[in-house]
Amino acid sequence: MTKDAPVFDGDSRAARREACVAVEEFNADYCAVLDDGDLMDWPDFFTEDAFYNITSRENFDHGRPVGLVYCEGRGMLKDRALAIAKTSMFGPRYLRHYLTNTRVTGIEADGTICATVNYILIETLAELPEGRLHQAGRMIDRFVPQPGGGLLLSSRIAVYDTLLVPNALVLPV
Amino acid sequence: MTKDAPVFDGDSRAARREACVAVEEFNADYCAVLDDGDLMDWPDFFTEDAFYNITSRENFDHGRPVGLVYCEGRGMLKDRALAIAKTSMFGPRYLRHYLTNTRVTGIEADGTICATVNYILIETLAELPEGRLHQAGRMIDRFVPQPGGGLLLSSRIAVYDTLLVPNALVLPV
Amino acid sequence: MTKDAPVFDGDSRAARREACVAVEEFNADYCAVLDDGDLMDWPDFFTEDAFYNITSRENFDHGRPVGLVYCEGRGMLKDRALAIAKTSMFGPRYLRHYLTNTRVTGIEADGTICATVNYILIETLAELPEGRLHQAGRMIDRFVPQPGGGLLLSSRIAVYDTLLVPNALVLPV
Numbered sequence: 031m032t033k034d035a036p037v038f039d040g041d042s043r044a045a046r047r048e049a050c051v052a053v054e055e056f057n058a059d060y061c062a063v064l065d066d067g068d069l070m071d072w073p074d075f076f077t078e079d080a081f082y083n084i085t086s087r088e089n090f091d092h093g094r095p096v097g098l099v100y101c102e103g104r105g106m107l108k109d110r111a112l113a114i115a116k117t118s119m120f121g122p123r124y125l126r127h128y129l130t131n132t133r134v135t136g137i138e139a140d141g142t143i144c145a146t147v148n149y150i151l152i153e154t155l156a157e158l159p160e161g162r163l164h165q166a167g168r169m170i171d172r173f174v175p176q177p178g179g180g181l182l183l184s185s186r187i188a189v190y191d192t193l194l195v196p197n198a199l200v201l202p203v
Numbered sequence: 204m205t206k207d208a209p210v211f212d213g214d215s216r217a218a219r220r221e222a223c224v225a226v227e228e229f230n231a232d233y234c235a236v237l238d239d240g241d242l243m244d245w246p247d248f249f250t251e252d253a254f255y256n257i258t259s260r261e262n263f264d265h266g267r268p269v270g271l272v273y274c275e276g277r278g279m280l281k282d283r284a285l286a287i288a289k290t291s292m293f294g295p296r297y298l299r300h301y302l303t304n305t306r307v308t309g310i311e312a313d314g315t316i317c318a319t320v321n322y323i324l325i326e327t328l329a330e331l332p333e334g335r336l337h338q339a340g341r342m343i344d345r346f347v348p349q350p351g352g353g354l355l356l357s358s359r360i361a362v363y364d365t366l367l368v369p370n371a372l373v374l375p376v
Numbered sequence: 377m378t379k380d381a382p383v384f385d386g387d388s389r390a391a392r393r394e395a396c397v398a399v400e401e402f403n404a405d406y407c408a409v410l411d412d413g414d415l416m417d418w419p420d421f422f423t424e425d426a427f428y429n430i431t432s433r434e435n436f437d438h439g440r441p442v443g444l445v446y447c448e449g450r451g452m453l454k455d456r457a458l459a460i461a462k463t464s465m466f467g468p469r470y471l472r473h474y475l476t477n478t479r480v481t482g483i484e485a486d487g488t489i490c491a492t493v494n495y496i497l498i499e500t501l502a503e504l505p506e507g508r509l510h511q512a513g514r515m516i517d518r519f520v521p522q523p524g525g526g527l528l529l530s531s532r533i534a535v536y537d538t539l540l541v542p543n544a545l546v547l548p549v
Contacts, residue, residue: 055396062479336506336507364470
């Protein structure tokens with residue numbers, strides 16, 4: 031086994047704990063980029079062939095391959111980020127992520143980490159300064175350990191429980 | 204000391220950290236079962252003689268032994284789960300747990316872990332698709348390490364700050 | 377290097393993880409004190425010359441040195457705690473903290489830990505028993521490791537996204 035091999039080579043309890051810490055670090059960095067509004071940096075958290083989807087719990091439970099946002103490949107993520115960055119001429123609008131209940135549900139033979147995490151997204155608008163619940167749900171993820179350390183997402187499916195999305199402009203979560 | 208002895212045999216800072224990780228893993232699994240609606244699996248997280256209570260902060264602070272849900276022993280938990288599973292003929296209703304601020308407040312001589320955690324419960328109803336705060340409070344717990352690894356709850360008291368519980372049907376938290 | 381030297385002497389990934397665990401423990405204890413209403417114990421979490429500020433994201437982003445609460449030195453924190461404890465003759469009012477997304481952004485040469493964490497504050501009033509979002513934002517912190525173990529805050533800036541603060545009485549967060 032070389033130094034470049036995946037670090038999570040096994041699916042023991044110890045490996046899952048180590049993976050859980052790495053996933054929590056990744057998610058905190060990922061959310062900070064979106065919370066700060068640095069949308070153009072967002073695609074860098076994904077692998078070249080990554081899958082990204084924001085979908086309702088109802089659609090997800092019924093296996094319907096649709097979503098508010100549906101991207102295959104980092105190229106589509108970049109297009110999406112660019113489109114939003116260019117068109118989002120809105121007043122002050124803040125979004126903040128709160129991630130809890132991280133679970134590593136498995137580590138595959140190639141080191142891929144399967145994990146889930148619950149999320150809350152709080153939105154603050156100029157016309158709604160007290161803030162409100164924008165989205166609540168669960169992310170279902172696949173992380174690929176990288177040679178130099180760190181992780182990249184090969185798949186992120188954000189499944190929201192809240193059935194109404196108040197704003198027309200759909201930002202990534 | 205045999206292999207079956209409690210793993211958290213001491214109350215050092217290192218033992219509390221180890222216990223804290225185990226508690227966080229337990230709670231993430233526990234919440235996933237409730238969030239997925241697998242109510243019949245819920246009693247399996249408790250010891251045979253476990254105590255379970257959902258009560259208001261006001262009642263808790265005044266030492267009143269009452270609650271929305273009050274169960275002594277796993278048998279009562281199973282009855283409760285069965286009753287809800289049989290009667291809950293409602294439209295789509297999602298509940299999701301968000302647990303933060305895990306604290307191990309002590310480890311007793313027999314290995315029992317005393318811990319607390321803050322919780323938010325977000326509820327989504329068909330007629331309330333944007334979601335809302337259902338409950339917010341703190342869980343006060345006692346965990347018993349099991350011979351094969353892992354933990355079971357010997358006591359969980361969910362103390363809610365929010366004084367109104369919007370829904371008549373009280374699900375476990 | 378003596379036993380009294382800072383424990384986080386370096387800025388490696390391992391040191392940051394260790395620091396992250398220490399910060400999470402600190403924050404859970406800190407919030408428990410405020411959630412329990414033990415306001416007089418709150419200044420003990422800070423160094424003698426600590427800086428404490430609660431300010432809006434708008435002011436923070438524009439570098440304006442103002443805030444809802446602005447304290448320089450533990451003496452001012454104690455004055456503040458005392459003033460609130462003496463004047464807060466209100467009905468039942470609960471506040472609960474939910475901290476997520478802890479990030480250690482750096483460890484300085486003297487061991488000082490730079491970290492951020494997202495926070496939600498849920499408020500429950502007698503006349504608002506269902507609870508509501510009181511504040512949502514991010515804390516930007518500096519922690520100084522102490523000789524006997526543990527940390528103290530040398531600076532905490534709570535930057536809230538939510539632009540309206542519903543209550544006149546401003547408690548620390």
